Amino acid sequence: xxxxxxxxxxxxxxxxxxxxxxxxxxxxxxxxxxxxxxxxxxxxxxxxxxxxxxxxxxxxxxxxxxxxxxxxxxxxxxxxxxxxxxxxxxxxxxxxxxxxxxxxxxxxxxxxxxxxxxxxxxxxxxxxxxxxxxxxxxxxxxxxxxxxxxxxxxxxxxxxxxxxxxxxxxxxxxxxxxxxxxxxxxxxxxxxxxxxxxxxxxxxxxxxxxxxxxxxxxxxxxxxxxxxxxxxxxxxxxxxxxxxxxxxxxxxxxxxxxxxxxxxxxxxxxxxxxxxxxxxxxxxxxxxxxxxxxxxxxxxxxxxxxxxxxxxxxxxxxxxxxxxxxxxxxxxxxxxxxxxxxxxxxxxxxxxxxxxxxxxxxxxxxxxxxxxxxxxxxxxxxxxxxxxxxxxxxxxxxxxxxxxxxxxxxxxxxxxxxxxxxxxxxxxxxxxxxxxxxxxxxxxxxxxxxxxxxxxxxxxxxxxxxxxxxxxxxxxxxxxxxxxxxxxxxxxxxxxxxxxxxxxxxxxxxxxxxxxxxxxxxxxxxxxxxxxxxxxxx
Numbered sequence: 001x002x003x004x005x006x007x008x009x010x011x012x013x014x015x016x017x018x019x020x021x022x023x024x025x026x027x028x029x030x031x032x033x034x035x036x037x038x039x040x041x042x043x044x045x046x047x048x049x050x051x052x053x054x055x056x057x058x059x060x061x062x063x064x065x066x067x068x069x070x071x072x073x074x075x076x077x078x079x080x081x082x083x084x085x086x087x088x089x090x091x092x093x094x095x096x097x098x099x100x101x102x103x104x105x106x107x108x109x110x111x112x113x114x115x116x117x118x119x120x121x122x123x124x125x126x127x128x129x130x131x132x133x134x135x136x137x138x139x140x141x142x143x144x145x146x147x148x149x150x151x152x153x154x155x156x157x158x159x160x161x162x163x164x165x166x167x168x169x170x171x172x173x174x175x176x177x178x179x180x181x182x183x184x185x186x187x188x189x190x191x192x193x194x195x196x197x198x199x200x201x202x203x204x205x206x207x208x209x210x211x212x213x214x215x216x217x218x219x220x221x222x223x224x225x226x227x228x229x230x231x232x233x234x235x236x237x238x239x240x241x242x243x244x245x246x247x248x249x250x251x252x253x254x255x256x257x258x259x260x261x262x263x264x265x266x267x268x269x270x271x272x273x274x275x276x277x278x279x280x281x282x283x284x285x286x287x288x289x290x291x292x293x294x295x296x297x298x299x300x301x302x303x304x305x306x307x308x309x310x311x312x313x314x315x316x317x318x319x320x321x322x323x324x325x326x327x328x329x330x331x332x333x334x335x336x337x338x339x340x341x342x343x344x345x346x347x348x349x350x351x352x353x354x355x356x357x358x359x360x361x362x363x364x365x366x367x368x369x370x371x372x373x374x375x376x377x378x379x380x381x382x383x384x385x386x387x388x389x390x391x392x393x394x395x396x397x398x399x400x401x402x403x404x405x406x407x408x409x410x411x412x413x414x415x416x417x418x419x420x421x422x423x424x425x426x427x428x429x430x431x432x433x434x435x436x437x438x439x440x441x442x443x444x445x446x447x448x449x450x451x452x453x454x455x456x457x458x459x460x461x462x463x464x465x466x467x468x469x470x471x472x473x474x475x476x477x478x479x480x481x482x483x484x485x486x487x488x489x490x491x492x493x494x495x496x497x498x499x500x501x502x503x504x505x506x507x508x509x510x511x512x513x514x515x516x517x518x519x520x521x522x523x524x525x526x527x528x529x530x531x532x533x534x535x536x537x538x
Contacts, residue, residue: 002246012208013239015232022058023203023231025196031056031189033378035063038185039071039126039158044147045182046160049167050189053232056162057130059189070122076129083142087111090127104142112149115156125157132163137175144179191229194221195524199476200231201238206481213481214242218255226262236265337419338429340436345408345424349400352409355423356400359413359530360447372445381450383515384443389434392444394506395519396532399444412436412444415532448519449529457514462490470494470513473521474501 003010014021022028031048038046050056064073074093081089087107091098096114098107115125129135135143149156161167165188171180192200198220202213215223219241227233240261241253250257346352353371360380372382385391385399392399392412399412410429414421420433451473453465467490471483474497498517499509505520513521522529 002242005246006214006242006251007209007211008205009209011239012204012210013235013242015235018058021204021207022055022062023196023200025192025200027190027192027196028055028059031059031187032063032066034185034187035059035160036066038160039067041184044144044155044158044184045179046158047167047171047183047186048160048162048189049165049187051191051230052164053230054189054191055231056189060128060130060160060162067126068124070124072118072123072125074125074127076127077131079129079131079134079139081139083139086139087142087146094125108146108149111146112156115149116151119151119156126160127157128160128162130162132161133165133167133170134163135161135170137170137173140170140176140179144176144182147182192224192231192234193229194224195476197224197227197229197234198479199482200234202476202479202481204235204238210481213479214245214251215253215258216255217479219253219258222255222258223262226258226266233266237261240265338431340403340431340439341405343403343405343408343410343422343424343429343431344427345403345406345410345422347408349402349409352400352411352424355411355413356398356445356447359398359411375447376450379450379452380447381454381515382445383448383519384445386443389437392437392532395446395516396523397446397448397519398530398532399446401440401444404439412532413530446519448515449522451518457512458490459512460490460492460495463487467494470498470521473524474498477501477524 002008012021024032031050035046035048048056048059060075064075067073072094074090076086076089076093078089079086084102084104084107087104088098088102090096091107091111091114094111094114096110098110102110118125129143143159146157147155147159168188170176171183201215201220201223205214215238223234223237223241227237237258238253238261241257244257244261245251245253248257346355350371357371357375375381385395393415398414400409401412402409408424410422410424412420413423415433418433420431420436422429422431422436451466451469453469455464455466458466458470464487468483468486468488470490471488471494474494475482478497495511498513499511501520502509502511502517505517507516507520523531
């Protein structure tokens with residue numbers, strides 16, 4: 001109805017799972033890369049969970065378009081079936097014939113014979129089950145048995161489970177512990193952050209042909225708050241808000257229009273018994289869990305165009321862990337400030353990298369791999385900072401450093417004023433930051449997220465995917481639609497914008513987008529980034 005009025009080719013905020021409109025936020029990139037990693041790892045189960053409307057099904061459809069040619073798939077959208085019905089549905093999708101009223105044994109035998117027959121042509125088989133939280137324990141156990149179909153070299157069947165957070169509770173039951181142990185990759189898809197909502201709205205409008213952003217800054221902020229960053233709710237609110245603007249003859253959506261749209265399309269939020277309104281589940285969890293949560297990543301060989309972190313979340317239990325042995329961490333807060341001479345770190349720099357990686361949600365399970373070389377596969381890179389106090393505060397990232405007192409390695413994980421927190425496995429120290437920096441010699445190592453296609457510092461005249469990504473980030477900062485053309489040059493206009501940004505963050509305004517510039521761009525982009533100070537954790 002309002003398309004021609006706003007100069008749009010089609011509805012930008014349809015809730016249909018159209019891959020063309022899939023905005024690949026950092027979280028969505030991580031989720032897709034997680035699925036790709038799981039597929040290439042030749043494991044049994046792959047798990048993707050997330051709240052309703054966060055984009056799980058759309059990501060899966062994007063996955064189907066990027067799968068290897070030698071992979072056959074079965075997509076189950078109705079999991080409320082018996083074990084026999086589900087196996088029959090898998091056989092139907094894979095075009096496997098079976099007799100009427102076939103028993104479980106006959107169905108499994110036919111499936112097994114089909115999978116073995118595919119080995120000769122080097123084909124593999126993947127089963128995707130949507131809304132998997134609706135599976136019964138009995139059906140899940142049967143699926144586990146299906147993953148027993150294997151040869152001496154590899155499993156014949158892989159299964160992706162897509163589901164709401166209730167699926168995590170289901171898989172945590174003792175009866176399903178064997179299945180849980182066979183999940184080789186898992187990821188929980190969170191809602192979008194405030195900067196991502198801004199980029200999400202601009203992206204969808206751009207795809208639909210909008211000449212400019214049709215939403216005011218206040219409208220976008222309000223849409224984020226009311227939708228809680230859930231893409232499906234954003235779509236509902238923005239679609240109705242555009243209709244409201246059209247009805248009033250306005251050229252731009254205001255905050256008031258967003259409020260009115262939300263009141264029409266969203267159900268009232270239920271109040272708790274104490275009279276307060278409901279909170280986002282992630283907020284409730286953060287307030288109620290008094291445990292340290294870390295994200296562990298199985299680093300695979302996927303080297304696509306994304307920049308993912310393939311994450312599996314685990315809650316760490318308390319207990320001592322030797323500093324140079326792998327295991328869980330229990331970082332109890334220090335009760336008093338420590339003298340620098342009392343700090344005990346890692347003898348091995350390689351072991352110290354585990355602490356730095358854990359803050360990023362990574363776990364490097366190959367003791368012989370070069371840490372900095374390995375993380376480039378997932379879009380991260382190491383950067384050696386000079387170690388000055390101003391630079392450490394400006395970059396605002398955890399850093400790996402070598403103590404001047406004993407030559408051991410620790411990670412600077414937090415900074416509160418002049419109070420610096422150092423960690424080494426289960427040990428934590430609070431020391432004077434100025435004293436620490438003054439006594440250091442040599443460089444510090446921090447991590448940063450590379451843009452897609454990054455080959456080195458981006459300079460005027462360059463072209464490529466990394467230049468396109470830079471142009472996109474600058475457009476997001478300026479609240480502009482994403483640039484439509486690709487392979488654009490790093491021209492004078494972009495050079496001026498980069499220099500202005502470098503001035504804003506107090507970097508040398510040379511116009512070269514190197515690691516320091518990208519660290520600051522990462523902070524605006526958001527995502528799973530650890531910060532030294534709470535002020536940077538937004």
